Amino acid sequence: MSLWMWLLLSCLFAYAWKLVGYLLPASLLQNPRMSRMAGTMTIGLLASLTVVNTLASGHALVLDARLGALAAAAAALFLRAPFLVVVLAGAGAAALLRLAGWN
């Protein structure tokens, strides 16, 4: 299947999640496991995506300029910089480290 197909299916499922909340009886919200799992999965997925984008290169784990981006982003977040500044800090650190010869 083409990327377009998966993309449109993703959009469909995303809307389905949102809508299902409005259509299901509110009593389901009483089930604390549902919201617990939605929360822990959000944390787990974002942590995993951070790690994959920092370390993975195909099937290999590599330490390259992206590690500098992670450190710069963490520093910016620690200093409570806005999201866009955090992203720019990450990009800037990776670009500068490459310019300095560290890939």
Place this chain on the structure above:
Amino acid sequence: MPITWPPKLLRSPAVRVGLSISVATGLYGVSFGALSVTSGLDFWQTMALSLLLFSGGSQFAFIGVVAGGGSGLAAMGAATLLGMRNGIYGMQLNVLLRPTGWRRYAAAHVTIDESTATSTGQSDPDEQHRGFWAAGIGIFVLWNLFTAVGALAGGALGDPKQWGLDGAAVAAFLGLLWPRLKGREPVAIAVVCALATVLAVPFVPAGVPILIAAVVAAVIGWVSHGRQDEGLEPDIDPYAEWHPGHHPGAGHHPGPGSPTPPGHPTASRHNEGNGTSSGGAK
């Protein structure tokens, strides 16, 4: 909700919070647009994600998996699992706003972290309505506008690595994760899932390590008994700057429909988090 004239509407605190959160969130659509086209999606695929999927975390997840060489199926899996929390928000907002007819379907589309947080942070029912729609519609318009700007700019950049755009993706994911790491337990969950990912990368197809981490996180959520609203924080807290140390309703979770036993630590923890640790960055 009574019909109000724009000047009166702008005096509503919820509308003002909603509009400022729209600008802050919309602006980072630029980074999504730029990263998406450098991940290999074209302009219209990028716009389809912002117009139709419309949930920042899921959109970044989709392009993040594609950029890492993962399959479309894995990208869809990560994006869909990350969208589950919007279903929880939908349930809370349905109790709060009770939209009917076509409004219910429109409300569902703009049900995201920020619109939910703006609405549930208000205690007056009219303000809850105004806050939800102001943030929801405002973010939708600006997020798409700035996605287009970013996609056009990103396409003109040339070699994305030279500009450190892979580093920008790393920073974006950490930035989305950061506001959810309030306390020791979410940090522990993040560390365990990060380790599971690292262990899986050499052995399974690209994109699948992310799904493995999701399963690990789901199991932790199923067996453990911690805060119900853990991980359900907006990327940008609408009330971080507006009401420092005074958070109406003590955070946006739990909603009125969800049971908070007396002595449940949620309320105090939320105030603590808002007064001290969360700044303008959220």
